[in-house]
Amino acid sequence: QVQLVQSGAEVKKPGASVKVSCKASGYTFTSYYMHWVRQAPGQGLEWMGIINPSGGSTSYAQKFQGRVTMTRDTSTSTVYMELSSLRSEDTAVYYCARPNEYSSSSGGCDYWGQGTLVTVSS
Amino acid sequence: EIVMTQSPATLSVSPGERATLSCRASQSVSSNLAWYQQKPGQAPRLLIYGASTRATGIPARFSGSGSGTEFTLTISSLQSEDFAVYYCQQYNNWPPALTFGGGTKVEIK
Numbered sequence: 001q002v003q004l005v006q007s008g009a010e011v012k013k014p015g016a017s018v019k020v021s022c023k024a025s026g027y028t029f030t031s032y033y034m035h036w037v038r039q040a041p042g043q044g045l046e047w048m049g050i051i052n053p054s055g056g057s058t059s060y061a062q063k064f065q066g067r068v069t070m071t072r073d074t075s076t077s078t079v080y081m082e083l084s085s086l087r088s089e090d091t092a093v094y095y096c097a098r099p100n101e102y103s104s105s106s107g108g109c110d111y112w113g114q115g116t117l118v119t120v121s122s
Numbered sequence: 123e124i125v126m127t128q129s130p131a132t133l134s135v136s137p138g139e140r141a142t143l144s145c146r147a148s149q150s151v152s153s154n155l156a157w158y159q160q161k162p163g164q165a166p167r168l169l170i171y172g173a174s175t176r177a178t179g180i181p182a183r184f185s186g187s188g189s190g191t192e193f194t195l196t197i198s199s200l201q202s203e204d205f206a207v208y209y210c211q212q213y214n215n216w217p218p219a220l221t222f223g224g225g226t227k228v229e230i231k
Binding site: 033035037044045046047050059061062095097099100105106107108109110112113114115 | 123154156157158160165166168170171172177178209211213214216217218219220221222223224225
């Protein structure tokens with residue numbers, strides 16, 4: 001069965017960076033893109049970007065350009081999302097989510113990680 | 123950037139009644155539209171994709187319709203487990219991007 005397992009909660013100080021991992025299993029890792037989506041406390045869902053695990057190409061939301069880096073390790077079927085220059089407004093639950101269309105960035109996301117809470121506080 | 127607007131923000135419905143949720147796109151997204159259900163402390167759950175196709179395991183009481191800029195999610199007879207927040211989401215093919223609506227909270231009347 002498909003599973004996306006994310007790394008544990010993080011507490012960071014303003015200005016620091018955080019790197020969240022998402023380990024995929026139960027399917028061919030390089031056959032499906034991966035999105036990163038975040039949700040601030042009590043707020044809605046916000047798309048951050050997408051990575052193609054096959055070639056490593058990425059596309060980021062304009063809001064996060066210059067601050068976010070998405071990478072992958074095909075040997076461990078893991079994708080990573082690193083966010084730098086953290087501020088209090090980055091406090092949120094971060095999710096990885098897999099679109100349901102094979103080898104495409106399109107489609108609804110049928111599998112989600114359990115979420116990683118990142119808290120930014122001095 | 124495509125903006126997704128959901129209405130109403132909150133919908134009060136009695137169990138067994140019908141719920142109709144709306145989602146509007148600022149420009150056409152064709153049928154590249156998904157609906158999600160989210161309960162507190164949980165990740166979103168995919169209900170509908172392609173505007174009208176139910177995801178695996180989703181009960182038939184959930185249905186989606188629309189294309190272009192106007193979309194609707196209908197829950198035909200609300201069950202206790204359906205009280206949650208619902209989000210619509212559009213997905214572009216290129217450049218790849220997702221945009222979510224602000225959500226509709228379906229609460230018990």
